[in-house]
Amino acid sequence: MLSRPQAGEFPVHFQPYIALVPDGDIVHVLKEQIEQVYERLASVTEEQGLYRYAEGKWSLKEVLGHMTDTERIMSYRLLRIARGDVTPLPSFEEQLFVSNANFDRFTMKELLEDFNAVRAATLSLIRGLDETAWQRMGHYGGGEGSARSLGYIVAGHAIHHLNIIAERYL
Structure with a gap:
């Protein structure tokens, strides 16, 4: 079983x-x-998907799209580092990604399917890593x-x- 990363092993x-x-x-x-994402979001209506709990905050659809985009980026970083690439990987501007994605034009079903596809790819990658790959170090997120x-x-x-979705959206 893979053990929790220790201080000094991540920015x-x-x-x-x-910690979560x-x-x-x-x-x-x-x-x-x-399953947790589907349980929480599968019954969300399109109107609820557009809900923002405060001015300037993301809609629920944007939160789900952000979760998926962030996983894409983190999985890409994981792949590069696990394969021994020590090239420093740049940060990304989450606000820019969300503002340019136009997630609100997608249905909740489409966004959930996208999350599922990305998570399936992440799991496929992770299952194929050996202990040496997990221990490799690289540069990401500063x-x-x-x-x-x-x-x-x-x-x-x-x-x-x-947690934010449960506390502020639903």
């Missing part, structure tokens, strides 16, 4: 996401999140981190946004 600003991930098998946690830390960041980022 410090990702620590809150890693429960102990146990990370693959199991990531699989369970597919610091140094392991491939293993990125698997935990993916899971913790989803938990973070599922």
Whole structure:
């Protein structure tokens, strides 16, 4: 079983996401999140999907699109680092991504299908990594981190946004 990344194994600003991930098998946690996302969002109407809890905040559809885009980026970083690429990987501007994606034009069903497809690809990648790949270090998000830390960041980022959805949207 893959153990939780330790301090120094990821840029410090990702620590809150890693802390949210429960102990146990990370693959199991990531699989369970597919069900959690569907349980929470499958019955959301299109009108509810456009809801913003405050001025300037993302719609629920934008939150789901952001979760998916962020996972794409983190999984790409994980792939590069796991394969031994030490090229520094750039940060990304989440506001820019959301503002240019126009997620509100998609149906909730389409956004959920996209999340599921990206998560399936992430799980496929993760299942194929050996211990050596998990331990490899690279540069992302303004610091140094392991491939293993990125698997935990993916899971913790989803938990973070599922919590926000529960508290502020539904």
